[in-house]
Amino acid sequence: MNRMPDDDTIIGEADTRLYECCVLYPHPIPQKEEKELLESVEEIFEEAKARQVAKDLWGRRGLAYPIKGYTEGSFAVYHYEMDPSAVKETNRSLQIAQGILRHLLIKPPKGFQITKFSESYEKWLKERESEEDRKIAGKEEELKKKVAEKAKRQVKKAEEEKKIKIQETADKPVAEDKLAEELEKLISSDELDF
Amino acid sequence: MQKKGKQQRTDPRLKKCPMCEHYAKYIDYKDYPVMKPFIDYFGNIRQRYYTGICLKHQKMLRTAVQRARFMGMMAYRK
Numbered sequence: 001m002n003r004m005p006d007d008d009t010i011i012g013e014a015d016t017r018l019y020e021c022c023v024l025y026p027h028p029i030p031q032k033e034e035k036e037l038l039e040s041v042e043e044i045f046e047e048a049k050a051r052q053v054a055k056d057l058w059g060r061r062g063l064a065y066p067i068k069g070y071t072e073g074s075f076a077v078y079h080y081e082m083d084p085s086a087v088k089e090t091n092r093s094l095q096i097a098q099g100i101l102r103h104l105l106i107k108p109p110k111g112f113q114i115t116k117f118s119e120s121y122e123k124w125l126k127e128r129e130s131e132e133d134r135k136i137a138g139k140e141e142e143l144k145k146k147v148a149e150k151a152k153r154q155v156k157k158a159e160e161e162k163k164i165k166i167q168e169t170a171d172k173p174v175a176e177d178k179l180a181e182e183l184e185k186l187i188s189s190d191e192l193d194f
Numbered sequence: 195m196q197k198k199g200k201q202q203r204t205d206p207r208l209k210k211c212p213m214c215e216h217y218a219k220y221i222d223y224k225d226y227p228v229m230k231p232f233i234d235y236f237g238n239i240r241q242r243y244y245t246g247i248c249l250k251h252q253k254m255l256r257t258a259v260q261r262a263r264f265m266g267m268m269a270y271r272k
Contacts, residue, residue: 022224024265064269073266077224102265109220117224124227 016081018053018112021045021094024102027060027072037099038076044097048090050082058118067101079114209246213254221254223261226268233259237269 023041025034038057045052058075067073082090087105094103212231213221221228232240232247232255239259242252262268 022265061267063266064263065266067266075265104223104261104265106261111219115222117222121226 016051016083018108019050019080019082019087020104020106020108021078021080022104022106023076023078023094023100024067024073025076025100026068026070027074029099033099034074040097041076041078041094041100044090044093045078045080045082047093048082048086050080050086050090052078053081054079054114054116056116056118058121070101073101077117211246211248211251213251214248218251218254221251221258223258223265224267225258226262229255229258229262229268233268235272237272 021041025037029037042052054077056077058077060072060074063071063073091105094100094105097103223229232245234240239252239256242249247255259268263270
């Protein structure tokens with residue numbers, strides 16, 4: 001088999017390539033410990049003679065599921081340029097490092113552009129909140145409309161009932177009066193007759 | 195022969211990949227808003243048949259979702 005050498009084999013020992021490392025650590029920890037932890041992570045990379053390209057601290061984030069009893073964590077995303085042969089060792093030392101819940105060391109594809117997600121995520125959250133607020137506001141408005149309509153209908157019903165009652169009350173005395181008058185007439189006529 | 199007046203669905207083959215429309219080369223596992231529409235209520239990845247995403251991007255999405263799940267950014271199961 002005569003195969004062309006892959007890109008990785010062409011890269012010499014001195015050459016480096018971009019790696020991305022994401023570290024998850026528990027959130028409610030003192031600031032001093034947090035600082036030490038991040039420094040220790042950076043030290044691990046420094047040992048591998050890696051050059052830091054970008055650093056992105058996400059801060060507090062809720063976790064989708066509890067990890068080691070923690071429901072909240074903080075993320076730190078690093079971009080390093082380092083020797084591919086040193087990756088395995090750094091990965092191993094990251095596994096051993098204390099205070100880290102999870103870590104992920106990956107190789108971004110060619111033409112990868114570093115984007116900071118800490119800001120965009122917050123933006124997205126705000127947008128979503130505003131959308132939810134709008135939805136809630138819409139629902140409330142609908143409810144208010146319904147309530148107002150119901151109140152109107154009730155008022156109308158009450159008015160109609162009142163009218164009917166008034167009519168009935170107006171009708172009744174007349175009828176009673178008439179009855180009384182007729183009775184009286186009858187009685188009187190009867191009396192006259194007898 | 196198709197009967198008229200019966201169910202008329204759009205041909206799933208006519209759906210276009212929403213990722214290809216944006217010329218996405220890579221789906222980032224940190225980008226939750228992008229992955230969200232392809233995840234159902236229970237946290238499973240939606241089938242290609244329903245989303246219309248192409249195979250290339252579905253595979254990218256799978257790795258991204260797996261990474262996000264591992265890092266606790268996305269739920270395995272709701």
